[in-house]
């Protein structure tokens with residue numbers, strides 16, 4: 001084994017092999033993969049090899065498409081067959097909701113260039129004759145589903161990588177990883193050590209153990225998974241291979257395997273494997289079968305596909321594979337560890353392995369993943385993902401693998417975990433809570449405890465009239481919202497302003513002022529949007545998206561100077577309440593000595609104040625677009641502040657409102673939100689944030705790319721639409737049509753209660769952004785006329801916020 005390599009990849013499953021291949025393809029040849037046994041010795045060898053393009057996150061779906069298309073390339077380079085069978089696949093719906101879901105998936109696929117088709121039960125039965133039609137209501141057909149040979153794929157990647165210059169060492173266990181002060185690594189193995197500039201943890205089933213070698217606990221857990229292969233079936237004799245099917249109601253995937261059928265299930269009562277430590281002596285082993293556990297699914301399977309009942313079982317496979325809490329991979333650099341990368345938690349290695357390898361190799365070689373991979377970024381998780389949290393969420397995710405997630409559906413596992421001091425008080429007001437990073441936050445308020453439940457639906461739900469009442473209260477009197485679920489950063493030191501000016505596209509505000517700002521990467525794309533609140537010359541209170549706290553800190557720390565400025569995440573030290581609406585000023589004024597008039601405390605002011613006995617920061621800003629104030633206090637004061645505002649608020653018609661109303665109101669104002677309108681695939685001009693990019697100040701990250709975008713105008717434009725919707729509003733990811741063609745996609749949508757119509761925000765080609773007519777938005781399979789608005793639907797001039 002060589003003693004030095006630019007990169008050591010730990011683990012020779014399908015993911016490690018793909019990373020190795022992609023590194024060589026990106027030009028790094030001095031790369032070494034170390035595998036403790038033979039290639040495929042983790043989850044890979046016993047996988048069913050199924051692959052498909054559909055994923056809830058369109059950006060992950062794109063990488064799945066890429067993976068499937070890659071197999072030809074690695075077969076050509078390596079001469080090794082991947083055993084690709086593109087059979088096509090159908091997804092079978094047994095309920096109206098499932099058919100709605102399929103229609104939405106088809107629509108989403110449309111702007112990704114996927115060729116999905118909704119078909120009738122009769123058409124489905126022609127393609128998949130084993131099904132009993134009486135159980136189904138319709139289906140979706142995907143022509144590029146299929147399966148591969150897991151061994152073939154892994155070896156094709158490995159051989160292609162070796163042809164590209166990579167080395168692979170087998171039968172060698174990495175036992176430890178030691179960081180050197182220059183950020184390089186000593187990779188300790190049972191066959192000697194390697195000094196590596198970079199290390200990639202692609203250790204699959206053992207990724208947790210390899211993570212522990214560098215002091216991190218990755219949020220992944222292996223689950224047992226079973227599939228069975230039936231004996232030969234006369235029904236299949238002489239038949240050409242049938243396509244794949246997913247039967248959602250049975251939680252089953254099924255396909256032909258030679259003369260029989262292969263059927264796997266994500267059972268409700270899924271069982272984790274090796275919850276704390278994965279044994280090193282587990283290799284190309286299987287776990288004991290437990291057909292009893294999957295009996296309920298098998299029963300449904302035999303009812304839905306009756307011929308299986310008589311076929312007998314030839315083989316059962318029970319093997320473990322790993323999941324992150326949301327079922328998507330964990331990819332990227334780890335905050336606080338130089339040159340240490342992960343590519344693990346990949347639960348669909350044959351659909352996702354190629355995309356994971358591509359994104360990680362670009363990230364390592366070019367400093368940027370080159371695509372929007374927020375949905376797989378390891379930094380989407382923070383401190384709340386303890387081992388027990390991960391355990392609960394992974395079990396839930398596994399058991400719901402084929403379940404519908406409704407847009408208004410909050411999942412119950414691991415809750416309540418994190419609560420703010422006013423949680424019980426909000427509960428007493430019949431709050432319906434959502435879970436955000438493990439934190440409970442109010443979504444809406446019901447009139448009674450009995451009604452405090454979301455009835456899940458793709459259409460307007462039981463919450464609709466209550467959310468309407470909350471929006472009306474903000475419009476006509478005053479609303480009170482808990483805003484604790486934001487990310488907050490305390491930035492201090494003499495170099496604070498200089499550093500922030502370099503990091504952010506907008507000018508750092510004067511002391512006592514607030515400025516909104518995009519944060520750009522070197523390619524001039526949006527990687528954050530923040531509110532900068534200048535407390536003092538050397539102190540800024542920065543507010544952003546909480547879910548991205550680790551993502552931001554990773555970026556901040558990468559760019560921090562050796563001295564002069566410190567950044568401290570403090571999201572849960574400061575919790576918040578916001579008052580908004582025409583009476584918000586009078587309400588707050590009744591509690592503070594400071595003058596809140598526009599003359600003394602204009603829009604975008606920020607000041608430390610005493611609200612009754614409570615010390616806090618008050619900012620004159622509101623995401624609702626109405627006159628409003630945000631108040632940040634340390635956690636110990638939140639109850640007192642809440643009581644104070646509620647009591648004083650009685651005289652002003654105060655009503656509590658939640659996240660749903662806030663979302664509707666920010667859409668009425670065309671205010672974008674991170675991970676929806678603002679993502680690393682858009683530039684600030686495309687996103688309509690040009691007024692927050694200050695080219696007059698000195699250099700900042702992404703400046704030249706942003707200047708180019710300004711000159712060219714960018715390719716896309718964020719547009720607000722008024723939609724002629726009926727009983728369902730856009731929620732995001734719906735296609736936008738123009739003159740009969742799909743031209744863009746919706747990023748957010750809601751019913752705007754203050755303006756009394758349905759709204760959507762979405763991107764269209766810049767050239768079309770001024771078209772007056774011809775737009776339609778497809779909601780649950782139906783196209784609705786969409787009218788492009790030239791400004792925000794609510795208070796387009798912004799007068800209400802400012803006066």
Ligand SMILES: Cc1cc2nc3c(=O)[nH]c(=O)nc-3n(C[C@H](O)[C@H](O)[C@H](O)COP(=O)(O)OP(=O)(O)OC[C@H]3O[C@@H](n4cnc5c(N)ncnc54)[C@H](O)[C@@H]3O)c2cc1C
Nearest residue numbers: 011013015036041042043044048049050174204348349350
């Ligand atoms: C029953 C079953 C059916 C499945 N069906 C499908 C399917 O149809 N389609 C699909 O896409 N996916 C399927 N999967 C999931 C698929 O197997 C995984 O997504 C994939 O194998 C993950 O690959 P990996 O490379 O991340 O991990 P692994 O395959 O676990 O590879 C990790 C490798 O790292 C090595 N390693 C670990 N630690 C060290 C160390 N310290 N030193 C050296 N080497 C080390 C291991 O020996 C192993 O070879 C299935 C899984 C199971 C269990």
